[in-house]
Amino acid sequence: MLSWILPAACLCAWFLVCHSGMVPGYLLPSPVEVGNACYLYIFGIPGDAPYSGRFWDDAAASLVRVGLGFAVAVVAGLPLGIASGRLPVVQRFLGLSINALRAVPGISWMPLAVVWFGIGLKTTVFLVGLAAFFPIFLNAAAGVQQVDPLLLQAGAMMGCGRFRSLFTILLPSAMPHLLTGLRLGLGISWAYLVLGELSGVPNGLGALIMDARMTGRIEIILVGIILIAIMGRLSDTVLKSFMKFCFKSARRML
Amino acid sequence: MELGGKPLLEAVDICRSYQLNGSVHQVLEGIRFTVRQGELTCVTGRSGCGKTTLLKILAGLTSPSSGRVLLEGSPVSGPGPDRCVVFQEYALFPWLTVEENIAFGLKIRRVEKASAKEAVERYLALMGLSRFKDYLPREISGGMKQRVALARVLILNPKILLMDEPFGALDAQTREDMQSLLLELWEELHHTILFVTHDANEALLLADRILIMGINPGRIVKEIRVDLPRPRAKEEREFLLMGQKLRAALRS
Numbered sequence A: 001m002l003s004w005i006l007p008a009a010c011l012c013a014w015f016l017v018c019h020s021g022m023v024p025g026y027l028l029p030s031p032v033e034v035g036n037a038c039y040l041y042i043f044g045i046p047g048d049a050p051y052s053g054r055f056w057d058d059a060a061a062s063l064v065r066v067g068l069g070f071a072v073a074v075v076a077g078l079p080l081g082i083a084s085g086r087l088p089v090v091q092r093f094l095g096l097s098i099n100a101l102r103a104v105p106g107i108s109w110m111p112l113a114v115v116w117f118g119i120g121l122k123t124t125v126f127l128v129g130l131a132a133f134f135p136i137f138l139n140a141a142a143g144v145q146q147v148d149p150l151l152l153q154a155g156a157m158m159g160c161g162r163f164r165s166l167f168t169i170l171l172p173s174a175m176p177h178l179l180t181g182l183r184l185g186l187g188i189s190w191a192y193l194v195l196g197e198l199s200g201v202p203n204g205l206g207a208l209i210m211d212a213r214m215t216g217r218i219e220i221i222l223v224g225i226i227l228i229a230i231m232g233r234l235s236d237t238v239l240k241s242f243m244k245f246c247f248k249s250a251r252r253m254l
Numbered sequence B: 001m002e003l004g005g006k007p008l009l010e011a012v013d014i015c016r017s018y019q020l021n022g023s024v025h026q027v028l029e030g031i032r033f034t035v036r037q038g039e040l041t042c043v044t045g046r047s048g049c050g051k052t053t054l055l056k057i058l059a060g061l062t063s064p065s066s067g068r069v070l071l072e073g074s075p076v077s078g079p080g081p082d083r084c085v086v087f088q089e090y091a092l093f094p095w096l097t098v099e100e101n102i103a104f105g106l107k108i109r110r111v112e113k114a115s116a117k118e119a120v121e122r123y124l125a126l127m128g129l130s131r132f133k134d135y136l137p138r139e140i141s142g143g144m145k146q147r148v149a150l151a152r153v154l155i156l157n158p159k160i161l162l163m164d165e166p167f168g169a170l171d172a173q174t175r176e177d178m179q180s181l182l183l184e185l186w187e188e189l190h191h192t193i194l195f196v197t198h199d200a201n202e203a204l205l206l207a208d209r210i211l212i213m214g215i216n217p218g219r220i221v222k223e224i225r226v227d228l229p230r231p232r233a234k235e236e237r238e239f240l241l242m243g244q245k246l247r248a249a250l251r252s
């Protein structure tokens, strides 16, 4: 309930600003206009108007890119993060390089990615994967590092070997950190999705925004922004529910 | 109580030092004693004299700088379910319920599901925890946590139970309840117990034998045999006399 007050207030302010004529319509279209455009974009018949009915294609393309990029980041970031949090050798081996790379803004990889992978799926997946890797890696490392050694000792005295304790103690214990890393990673995935799609792919929500800028359709830009916000929020909820569904520790420690 | 059981756990000249800021800090020196089968031994001494360190060495969780720990004559090299520890800080797994915490060790042993469930239920009942089996550690009181910590190791049938000030954080009443629960269990299950405490009364109430540790470096300075019949009452003359003796030994 409380969380809807701010969005509602923003909507009201938006209405007021538009209808009082303080800001001209070509800079900020009214909520009604944006709502209509959004409806057409989602439910319109494809081909009727420039953007009508394109949503499903765009959303599917974007979801595949985010999903693949995020998956790459998880597959690389979680094991490396866990290893670097527990094994000083790995920590020393990776620490410097990863911190140096982390300082490079993701956007500066774009020209290189376009040269390497061309325009399209691979470039976006690369950018998304790279950006999402860092929060996942860092949180996993911090999480397993902070596990109470006493819990591991308790496991050991009950006969739990080092390898088994990875799954029975270390990961459950680090679950809040792991989940935080995954959620941050997924959030940043959406940001870098738009960046990757700005490189000139034909479809996707980021491409929609770029396209609308060229054709001067401000309301479509806003539609794109709002839809990305909604999909980002939904994907976060799905991720959280999935983790809670799969892991006791995620259900009980959050 | 029968004290002539065969030697179970032997500490042979255990020393342990830590390096702190370049200087060597000798925590334990020449610790040597034997715990016999079925015996309830208390180790007591001032805070910081190395009781926890000693217990962890006996458990195999820390290695001694020199000296050996023998279990039934053979040296121990690491932690194992034959020497279970009840920690000062409970150390329960926060993402497991009371029931799952107690079942943890059996699961590690891959005990068949039905018989594990049966055993867990028996220990839940024994500890008076049946009603709380679905609670998480953060949802139960300190006394209950300590009962869970006790149950999860008793269920593994360890050869010796190492307890590190297990009731130190409890209020006086709960503490007395836990002490009598421990004695009841001990009489029923005939475990061998090494019990660390800094409370002289607790040691007198429980122990067959009390080892008093001195500080800097930690070493065993005195051994007191407690022959009082059980159940012991704190108001009895003999108990009070032994208490005076023990406290005098602790002070010196």
Ligand SMILES: Nc1ncnc2c1ncn2[C@@H]1O[C@H](COP(=O)(O)OP(=O)(O)OP(=O)(O)O)[C@@H](O)[C@H]1O
Residues within 6 Å of the ligand: B018, B019, B020, B027, B046, B047, B048, B049, B050, B051, B052, B053, B054, B198
């Ligand atoms: N990992 C460690 N590194 C350095 N010094 C340590 C370490 N563990 C224990 N010590 C030192 O060993 C000494 C004994 O500690 P220990 O925890 O065994 O005492 P204790 O008798 O259990 O005290 P308490 O009754 O307060 O629990 C302390 O002086 C402590 O500083």
Ligand SMILES: [Mg+2]
Residues within 6 Å of the ligand: B051, B052, B053, B088, B164, B165
């Ligand atoms: Mg201690």
